[in-house]
Amino acid sequence: MKNISRIFLSLIFALTLFQANAQQRFPKPEFETGYVQPSPTTPEPRSTALEYTDVLVLLAALSLASWLVIKKRSRRGILWLSIFSLLYFGFYREGCICSVGSLQNITLALFDPVYKVSITVLLFFLLPLVFALFFGRTFCAAACPLGAIQDLIIIKPVSLPVWVRKTLSFIPYVYLGFAILYAATGTDFIICRYDPFVGFFRMDAPYIMIVIGIALLILGLFFARPYCRVFCPYGVLLSWMSKFSKHHMSITPAECISCKLCENSCPFDAIEIPEDEKIRTPKTLRENLKRFSLFALLIPVWVFIGGYAISSSHVLLSRAHPDVYLSELLIAHPEMKNDTKNIDIKAFRESGKTFDQLVENAAVIRTKFRIGGWYLGGFLGLVIGIMVMNQFLFRKKEIYEPHKGDCFSCGRCMSYCPVEKLK
């Protein structure tokens, strides 16, 4: 009760503080003085010293989170650390750069030789993955502001049917694939553009994004961490790393007595429950083996179909790129080329390029999308193929343990364990 009161007061204080600093937006000056209007959506760059401080804070948060989860086994400690991360990485750092979005910077740097990433960005991308490789998703537990804001408002989580969870788990792969495609082609950073919570952190966002953010938070009251589970593309990478983690948290500090008390403790449905051995008859095992083999053989087909389908849609996908968009707009409506009221056309005119150059560049980008579409579609086909195949892959489970890929290491389940109480 006391703790919750503190959280409440802290949040009100934080909200009041930022509300007091919020300013009304005025129209841009309509005169040319060389004055540059500050961007309302992108934070000002920080000094190098502060950037390194941020990395150190992240490193400290990850280390502390891992210690709290693995050694200390303290749910309370994780909770307080996540509040700190929300305030520091969220409201103070205004959510940028975050590890989730950093994968786009890394992607663009790999594909565009002109674009360079700072060591800070690289570390923000790598550190959580390295920690996940050793300790599980402790970043999600307490160091991610996006996760923290959702975690704090979980009220009455409901458990979704397995098939719904499995189906929804495909979406983050799609989001990841498209985020990489759009970043690699220099089109857009869609993870940042559609970040539902960054508007709260910066106290400024397009109205629709605020509405989506609020909708996700309301949904999060009953469907715990909807963004993390259904959308987060960085979560895919963390999940891959975490599956190999050697020191992942466990529900019980000693031996599991299979008391079942923790079965409903996880709001994210991330506890693997031992299966009844009786259902594995020789007949079912044979059938499963047949299905497993069939779907394993079909994986190349999925890869091809996916590649062909997504590559075929390259015309539509590439329209998100400003050059392609402008080229098509002008080809469809040539009369607009002299429309000085259109800010895109005006900006292009001022660039000094010719229309031929614009269209030529658009064609190059479109080709990139066609080729990238093969990779993206192939990747998505591979994911679907493996996911379907895995439905018929049985692993023997005798105790209650967290699913290493899906578990956010929040530590809620630990307090449900009677063995923990006896410790």
Add this chain to the structure above:
Amino acid sequence: MDQETKLKLLRQIIVISSAFCILVAFLLVFNFWQIKSHKPLESKSIEALVQRLADDPKNEELREEIRDFDLLARKAYFTSEWQIKTGTYLLLFGGIVLAIALKMKTDIEATIALPENAPENPLKNRIISHRWLLISGVTVFALALLSSYLTKDFLKNYHPGLLSDAPAGEKSEEIQLISIVDSSAVLEADTAKTDTSKNNPKEVSTLAASQAAKKTTAADFKNNESSFRGYLGQGISYHKNIPTDWDGASGKNIKWKVAVSKPGYNSPVIWGDKIFIAGGDKVSRLVSCYDRNTGRLLWEKEADNIPGSPAAPPKVTDDTGLSAPTMAIDGTNVYAIFATGDIIAFDLDGNRVWAKNLGVPVNHYGHSSSLIYWKGKVIVQYDTSKGGRMLALDAGTGNTVWDIARTNKISWSSPMLLDLNGKMQIITTADPSVAAYDPETGKELWKADVLSGEVAPSAATWNGLVFATNEYAKTVALDAAKNGALVWQSDEYLSEVSSPVAYNGLLFLATSYGVLVCYDAQSGENIWEKQFDKGFYSSPMIAENKVYIIDMDGIMHILKADKSGTIVSEPKLGEPGFALPVFAEGRIYIRGKNSLFCIGR
């Protein structure tokens, strides 16, 4: 505080915060809707004031008034934005309070217990999951494939130079006068002399000897149907022995009937033994030529590969379409314009003479203004949402003879010609002006701000008077000799689309709700009015002292064009009709919705 008191307090907080959230959410939605529906920065009042300032640019008081209005509008906009933003934070705050209270209540009430539900069958779950995963994968890829079929690749239509790199703003808004044509011989198309003004750097082209039309006289134009509403666009036919009885369904007096290739609301034009119509859809736009005596298709040519033509036609409404303007013909060429801004000339054998794009007209219904020919020039009224123009193109080359900017709003009416004491004037109607132009130079001769709204009806003239009308505005008679001075006005019956016709001192006007009314052209007195079952989009035509007007059901109402207004007959076409009837040598040609009819005894 005991647990029960805490729970009671929490329940009260939950109720209050929920009510607060709902109230703020409701106010936010209301505010958002208000901003969307009433855009303060697009104020009609400011637009009207700016329009007034254009006429009186030195009026400082007016300038101050505009500034005050503008400041007020900006204040309103930013106040609304502030309200939305503040409301959002209030909602967020309410939501946080509600969430915390709910969480505390749930924590107090929570107990650790054994799961109540029976364990799910993992095998069954896996079977269902794999099916849904398959459905998801197939759906994603199917949508991707579908998008590839539904998406057009505009880049493929590009060829270097399609978008010229001429910088913006070069288009002159002043009169571009370059050639003066000898006006002594009426309708002598081939006698155009050029008088290139060396002092005018904005010269565009000359008529030169490019117009190789054979000699045509006023009589030729009277004997043929050369434009929308015939000779000079007056709505009067000079043909005799016109039938008054037919039936499209039974074939009575139907000489021939052919299905048209493409839809279009334009009326046929006739020259000699050839009849022409235009049509168009999203796929293509074309001009068709038929033998007037047999209905045999002589040629059909597409208006394609025109530089500057948009890869995709602009959006138009079904009741206007891409081919609403009626073509013009001069005995040498036939000229067609489409809602894409493409204007094209074919010779009478279907050979392309020239084609160009005037810039895609921004028009929410679709461009519908018809062309009219005058002494080697094709006159175009080009009023769009982004400004209006009047152009004269060299009939032989398509080069611009003159091109002037108009200050009126978008319109859908067509230009017509008025012979005022031997001097021709182009008469146009739009919001707000009825305006007259010199067809030789494009110079504005006079204008009268008498109309408003979305003006589609064209003008009518009689004895130096110009008649104009529009729905929700008024019907006016203006004296062209006195620079458009108002003679009379009426708001009794107003036309939405149909253009009036004036004949023998009478003005005939048809409404879209089915009334045909006859006024005294000189005084505006209502002489008679007839109510019919269906409304009129087509315009009345005068032939053999009779009014011919077809309603939207395809029934032709034929009345005596006199003060009696006696109904002569009401023959049925058998399909809806929107175009004008055209006349030639004892026959009527009518374009129905799907067919072109030839009617004769």
